[in-house]
Amino acid sequence: MPTTQYGHHQVHYELTGEAGRPVITFLNGLTQNANLWKSYADYFVPRGYRVLAYDMLGQGRSSKPVIDIKLAMHADLLDHLLEQLDIEKTHLASISFGGIVGLDFAIRYGHRLHSLTAMSTFAELTPQLGLLGAVMLQGLAEVGLPYLQSMLYPMNMSSAWIAANRERIPAMKRAGYIGNDGYAMQNLMESFVEFEPLTPNLHKIKVPTLIMNGEFDFFTPRECHEVIRSKVKNSRLLIVQRAYHAFTLEMPAVTMRQLEIFLEQVGTKTWQGDQSVWIAADDPAAEVQWLPCAGDWMRAVQAQAATVPPAAQAPARRKAPTRKKTP
């Protein structure tokens, strides 16, 4: 994996595809690393793109600062990396922690972007998210990295995925334990102490922006993405059916297909950023991929207006069984 220098930090990156093609840069989540985007490179490079993935500071093979790291530093680093690689503009696809970096980059370095895809992320800490973050940090600090890893699986993945991968999870956790350092993770999480909400500056994002949120993502639920959708005029919200937080890992085929459609629309200038809400098709081979979203996308259930006859509104009471009189 090639390396570049950022100050006294080393940054490991992977750039695949022929020079001169449009670049897609991927930013990963907290316990992930650049390798996890390999399947995305395998998908997009044959389709005419270059793919850039790198270990953010504190992750994988890049430097892992112990003492201090500001959140803003991540976007500055991306700008530096693009400069080093002679990439003037890129499409940026980012998830979770990387999503915050993506939003920050789009606000401050929007001139370097063709488009932004913000997945499973947030622009400000909702009270729920603030408490969740505090619990995660407490778990990491008081119990340790293996605990945080165990906690993240059920938060990120569906029961179906966990059931199907139960045998592989110990080896996956071990790989994550080797690749991550508790102190670096802690440093990244503690950088949120000084986190200033990005919401007041979201209106500065002018590039085509696709916001993707898992239907069942309870880690960064709909309200987090709604903030972004409502503030970024050139955006659309796409809800991924039956998906949880880490759908880029759990449903790569669906995610890649949605990204591909979005990038095509941006490339052919047919994109319409109208803040509308859509639902991604379950089947990446389906002819129609973006389905209209009926009803209130902020709700998990859709109550119908009470137009049914009163008699049908409540279930009929069961009649008490007639008891035989005892002699």
Add this chain to the structure above:
Amino acid sequence: MIDPALYDKARDRIAAAGFTPEIQTKITLLVCTAKNGNLMFHSGVQWMQNLNVVQQFILSQYSRELEAVTLLSRTTHWSKDPALAMEGSRIVAPLMLAWGQIMLPPGPMLNPQAAYRGISLGHAQLARIRLLPVIPDKADPLDPFVVALQRIETENGRMLQTQIRLLKNIGTEIPIEEREALVEQDQELVDGVFGEFLTWLAAP
């Protein structure tokens, strides 16, 4: 970052041979050398002037390192092969040398640079010497040596908290870039030793 393949090879070796006295001795030699260095440092700085609340943390670190060394030493089935001790000493020599430099007169009590370096090296050891990934999936979870390794690793995570707080908050005139560079340099030192150790562990 340590190459994951080194962990895999060491784990495969242990899965095939079990936790033999040779393997246990190798592990204990490394862990105890590292912890004895940190122990020596903490015993050297615990009576520094004006430590205030930090003194409690330093005494606590000292005691927990002592507990870990004791636990592992009495749980280990020691090998009688003196060649192991010799090769082990060669592998851990860079750590012993680094601790020796930190403890050189006037010592960390009177030398703030050496004091910061000691905290940094202790942090690197607690952060990077991780043995859970070499325990085979099918190892007996109640094997006393396995239990000891797991407990030490969990405790290392907690001790790391103190080291992090000291690295972040201790009053020092060393600029932050220099401090980060120092920490990174110590991590590379520990990674070098630990990488070679894993190769040794994997060898028949």
